[in-house]
Amino acid sequence: IGWAWTALILYYIVLTPFSDSAGYSITATVRLIEAYLVYVMFVTIASERTVVLFTKGLLFVGVVATLASFVFLLVPSWANFLPPMNLLSAIYGHNHLADLLLFMFPIAIAQQSWLLVTLFTVGMIFTYARGAWFLLIGYLLFLAWRSKSVVARRVGLLVASATVAAFLLISLGLTPIQKPSLIADGRWEYWRQAIEAIKERPFFGSGPGTFYLESKRLQARPSSYSWFAHSFPFEVIVETGIVGLLILTLLLSVVLSYTIKKIITQKHNNVPATPLFWGAALMFMYGLYEFNLDYAVIWLFVWAILGVLGKNDDRMTGRSQNSKFMSITALAVVALFYLMSMSSVASSVYAQNSAWSFLLAPFHAEQTKKYLKLLEFSHWERLRWLRETVLFFHQRDPLVRLELAILEEKEQDLFNAQGDYRLVAYGDPKNFEARFAYIKLMIMELFMKN
Numbered sequence: 001i002g003w004a005w006t007a008l009i010l011y012y013i014v015l016t017p018f019s020d021s022a023g024y025s026i027t028a029t030v031r032l033i034e035a036y037l038v039y040v041m042f043v044t045i046a047s048e049r050t051v052v053l054f055t056k057g058l059l060f061v062g063v064v065a066t067l068a069s070f071v072f073l074l075v076p077s078w079a080n081f082l083p084p085m086n087l088l089s090a091i092y093g094h095n096h097l098a099d100l101l102l103f104m105f106p107i108a109i110a111q112q113s114w115l116l117v118t119l120f121t122v123g124m125i126f127t128y129a130r131g132a133w134f135l136l137i138g139y140l141l142f143l144a145w146r147s148k149s150v151v152a153r154r155v156g157l158l159v160a161s162a163t164v165a166a167f168l169l170i171s172l173g174l175t176p177i178q179k180p181s182l183i184a185d186g187r188w189e190y191w192r193q194a195i196e197a198i199k200e201r202p203f204f205g206s207g208p209g210t211f212y213l214e215s216k217r218l219q220a221r222p223s224s225y226s227w228f229a230h231s232f233p234f235e236v237i238v239e240t241g242i243v244g245l246l247i248l249t250l251l252l253s254v255v256l257s258y259t260i261k262k263i264i265t266q267k268h269n270n271v272p273a274t275p276l277f278w279g280a281a282l283m284f285m286y287g288l289y290e291f292n293l294d295y296a297v298i299w300l301f302v303w304a305i306l307g308v309l310g311k312n313d314d315r316m317t318g319r320s321q322n323s324k325f326m327s328i329t330a331l332a333v334v335a336l337f338y339l340m341s342m343s344s345v346a347s348s349v350y351a352q353n354s355a356w357s358f359l360l361a362p363f364h365a366e367q368t369k370k371y372l373k374l375l376e377f378s379h380w381e382r383l384r385w386l387r388e389t390v391l392f393f394h395q396r397d398p399l400v401r402l403e404l405a406i407l408e409e410k411e412q413d414l415f416n417a418q419g420d421y422r423l424v425a426y427g428d429p430k431n432f433e434a435r436f437a438y439i440k441l442m443i444m445e446l447f448m449k450n
Contacts, residue, residue: 001258002323004251005036009330011247012208015240019207020214020396023363028209028239030337031296033330035303039255040327042307054308055107055276058301059116062104066123069097073126085295090128098129099292102282103301105136106275109143109155121159125166131290133163135282187230187289193218194234205241213396213427214238222430228291232284235291252284259309280305358386362393365400372403387416398427402434409437418442 012029019025042050065087072079072089079089087096101124108116124136140156140163197206197214206214215225229235236245263274283302287293293302344361348370358371368390375386387404394400405420424434 001251001254002326004247004254005039006326008244008247008251009033009036011240011244015204015207015244018204020210021207021365021394023365023368023393023397024209024212025207026337026363030334031299032208033334034296035299037327037330037334038300039303039307040323042304043310046308046310050308051276054304058103058276058279059107059113062100062120063116065097065100066119069095069123069126087295087297094129095127096129096292096295098124098127098132099283099286099290099295099298100301101127102132102136102286103279103305105139105159106143106278106282110275114155117155117159121162125162132286133166135286136160137163139278139282186224186226189220189224190215190226190228190230191234192220193225194229194231194238197238198234201241202237203241203243205237205239205244208239208244210396211235211238213398216398217427217429219430226291228294230291231289232287232291232293235294255306259306262310276305277309358389362389365394365397368394368400369403372400372407375407396423396427398424398431398434401427402431405434405437 009029009032012025012032016022016025016029042054069088072082073095076089079086082089084091085096087100089095101120104120105117105124108120124132137160140160144156144160193215194211196218197211211229212225212227215227215229219225229238233245236248240248259277263277280302283292283298292298340361341364344357344364344367347360348357348367355371357367361367372390387408390400390404401420402424405417405424408414408417408420421434421437424431428434
């Protein structure tokens, strides 16, 4: 398992300099390192007591999140204070609380906590997440088929029936929430974009964390792009190629086989180890057609579950020098990343046109765009190195290159401005303003030559 983790992390690091956006790839690599650290930490402390405590903590989080989602459902204006990606309010067509609740059902049913099952059922219905409903219904029917408990069968069939009824009501337009048909769902366009991107670079991809750039470039109509492929396998292949998918598959295979072996060989008695595993399995299955694993909390919860289900032994506790070195190095990288990011944000707030906001975290696209917008033209001559730095971290990011082109055009650096506008027109073909600016510069250049 350690070698598989090492291979995947090193592969991400090697891809970063060749990525369409080294900035996005750095962030994606840190996210992978975080998963490694969470997995190692929970494997290290894994025991039957840990499984019990983790299960109770997970249920507590589920209860609090579900109750909070009811508050935001009743008072939608309060959700304005939440970040765009959250698990408590309806965004992007449905409430992604469903991503979290899929964890909870196997645990609540196994503990025969019907109050929790009822709460989670109501919460799941009000997420309007049809994809999660399908998966939950399939799991409940499977549970009813194989369970020896008559009560568990009845509860499973009851919850499945309520979910099917909710789906029919939405499909017939009998609810206040109007959702597009499954045929008109936007993910079909994102999957088409993913397939096109894979055809172009099948082996090594466009770089970790760069699906957004591919989606923007390949969108069929304006505003039909997405940050995520709405399919974990598609997103992995687009960004890291077939090679990346094979390494990740190797990692998941050894981790899952190790976890399943531990569940089978260890007599957990009343410890809900198997329901925890089913929660993680549902997350990966849901990730086949949703972007649930792109939420940091869900991504880390999955690896925490797989870690906590692994029993502590000498191979997995990090006692060897190599494991300690890798863990310490990974922790240092994550700490440095967040230190640089927070320092950059602080600098941009207290000194809006300071170069430090860019220098402290040049890999952040938003900070780079903000600095380029606020950069005084008189400083541009003294900051010629800035262009090379921006190009290294944001090579094919059309929005960053657009800000760079605007600055260069105002400084009469028409040659570089034309090249940047050309890349923007290629990377974001539905950005007609950038295309017009590129054509305008070409005409100006033609007149100047004549």
